[in-house]
Amino acid sequence: MISDETTAGAVAGPGGTPPGPSAVRPDPTVDPVFSDDDGPADPAYPERAATDPGEPAFSAEPAVVTGVEPADPAMDVMPAFSGEPAADVAPVAAAAAADPVFAEPAEDTPSPVDGAESTAAPDPASATLPPELAEAARALFGDRLDLAAAYAELLATDGVVRGLIGPRETPRLWDRHLLNCAVVAERIPEGASVIDVGSGAGLPGLVLAIARPDLTVTLVEPLARRTSFLIEAVQRLGLTRDVRVFRGRAEEAAAGSRDREPLSADIVTARAVAPLDRLAGWCLPLLVSGGRLVALKGASAAEEIAEHTEAVVRLGGGTPELHRCGDGVIEPPATVIEVVRERVVNPRRAKKPKRSRGGRRRGDR
Numbered sequence: 383m384i385s386d387e388t389t390a391g392a393v394a395g396p397g398g399t400p401p402g403p404s405a406v407r408p409d410p411t412v413d414p415v416f417s418d419d420d421g422p423a424d425p426a427y428p429e430r431a432a433t434d435p436g437e438p439a440f441s442a443e444p445a446v447v448t449g450v451e452p453a454d455p456a457m458d459v460m461p462a463f464s465g466e467p468a469a470d471v472a473p474v475a476a477a478a479a480a481d482p483v484f485a486e487p488a489e490d491t492p493s494p495v496d497g498a499e500s501t502a503a504p505d506p507a508s509a510t511l512p513p514e515l516a517e518a519a520r521a522l523f524g525d526r527l528d529l530a531a532a533y534a535e536l537l538a539t540d541g542v543v544r545g546l547i548g549p550r551e552t553p554r555l556w557d558r559h560l561l562n563c564a565v566v567a568e569r570i571p572e573g574a575s576v577i578d579v580g581s582g583a584g585l586p587g588l589v590l591a592i593a594r595p596d597l598t599v600t601l602v603e604p605l606a607r608r609t610s611f612l613i614e615a616v617q618r619l620g621l622t623r624d625v626r627v628f629r630g631r632a633e634e635a636a637a638g639s640r641d642r643e644p645l646s647a648d649i650v651t652a653r654a655v656a657p658l659d660r661l662a663g664w665c666l667p668l669l670v671s672g673g674r675l676v677a678l679k680g681a682s683a684a685e686e687i688a689e690h691t692e693a694v695v696r697l698g699g700g701t702p703e704l705h706r707c708g709d710g711v712i713e714p715p716a717t718v719i720e721v722v723r724e725r726v727v728n729p730r731r732a733k734k735p736k737r738s739r740g741g742r743r744r745g746d747r
C-alpha cells in the first residue's frame with residue numbers, strides 16, 4: 383500500500399527537498415506577467431466536502447490578484463492556442479484573435495487547490511514527498527518521479543505565490559492532488575490523445591503527462607492567469623513535445639474557428655469542473671466517436687450518475703459508469719465516472735421565427 387519509510391530518501395533527499403528543483407526555478411526570460419482577474423466563481427457549481435478526495439473542498443476563496451504588475455496585453459486580447467505541440471519552447475502560439483468567442487470572459491470556478499495570493503514566502507520543502515507515500519508515488523511515476531517532484535515544488539512555490547494553490551494545501555499536494563490524479567492513468571489506453579478540460583494549475587492533465595510519456599495532452603483552461611502558469615510549467619518541466627495549452631472554454635475548443643480545426647481526443651479528463659450533465663455537454667463534443675470522458679469525482683459520484691444519466695444519454699453519451707482507480711496503491715482509491723461518446727448530437731438550434739407570405743413576422747405591425 384502506501385507506506386514505505388525506507389524509500390522516501392530517494393525522492394526527498396537529506397535536506398528534505400525533492401530533487402529537480404532547478405527545473406522550476408523562476409527564469410526571468412520565460413516568466414510572463416500574471417495579473418488578470420479570474421472573475422467570480424461559478425455559482426452553479428457547489429463546493430464539496432473537505433473529505434472528498436476526488437473533488438477536494440476548496441481551500442480558500444478564488445484568488446483575486448491585487449497589487450501586481452499590469453496584465454500582459456497579449457494574453458488578454460489574444461487567447462492562446464498551440465495548434466501543434468511546440469518544438470522546444472513556447473507550447474502556446476497565439477491564434478483566433480479575430481474569433482469573438484475567444485474574447486468572452488470566463489466564468490471562474492475556484493480550484494480545489496486555489497488560494498488567495500500569498501504574501502508569505504513559499505516553502506519548497508512543503509512539496510517534499512511524505513515517506514508513507516513514496517512507494518505509491520514510485521509505482522505511479524516510475525522513472526519520472528523526479529519530474530513529478532519538480533511539479534510539486536512548482537505548485538508549492540509559484541503556484542502559491544500566484545494564488546493558484548492555498549498555502550494550507552501544500553502539505554497534501556502529493557496525496558490529494560498528484561497521486562489522486564496519477565491513478566487515473568490506469569483508465570487511459572497506451573498512446574491516447576487526452577484533452578484535460580478545466581486544468582486549473584494542471585490537474586489532472588499535467589500529472590498524467592508526467593506519469594505517461596506515451597500520451598499527448600492538451601490542457602484546456604479559459605483563465606489567463608492559469609494558462610500562463612500552465613505554459614510556464616510545461617516549459618520548465620520540459621514537456622513541450624507532448625503537452626500543449628489551449629486558452630478557452632471546452633465549448634470553444636470543440637467548436638473550432640475560422641483559423642483552427644475543432645479539437646478532439648480519444649480521452650477527455652476533468653476534475654472539479656462541473657456537474658456531470660454540464661460536463662457531458664462540454665466534453666462529449668471534444669471526443670472522437672467511441673472516445674471516453676473520464677471525470678474524477680468524489681463521494682457524490684453515484685448520486686450524480688443517478689441524477690444525470692438521462693441528460694448524458696440525450697447528449698450522445700452511453701450510460702455513465704463508475705470506476706475506482708488506484709486500488710491497492712492509494713487509500714482511498716479515486717473515483718471516476720466514465721462516459722463513452724456513442725452518438726454525435728448536434729446542439730439544438732434556436733427555431734427561426736415563422737414568417738408570413740409577405741415576409742413579415744406574425745404579429746408584426
Ligand SMILES: C[S@@+](CC[C@H](N)C(=O)[O-])C[C@H]1O[C@@H](n2cnc3c(N)ncnc32)[C@H](O)[C@@H]1O
Nearest residue numbers: 491492493494580581582585631632653654655
Ligand atoms: C475548480 S477548478 C479545477 C481545476 C483543476 N481541474 C483541479 O482539479 O485543480 C475548475 C476549472 O475549470 C475551469 N472552467 C470552468 N468552466 C470551463 C469551461 N467551460 N471550459 C473549460 N474550463 C472551464 C475554470 O477556469 C477552473 O480553472
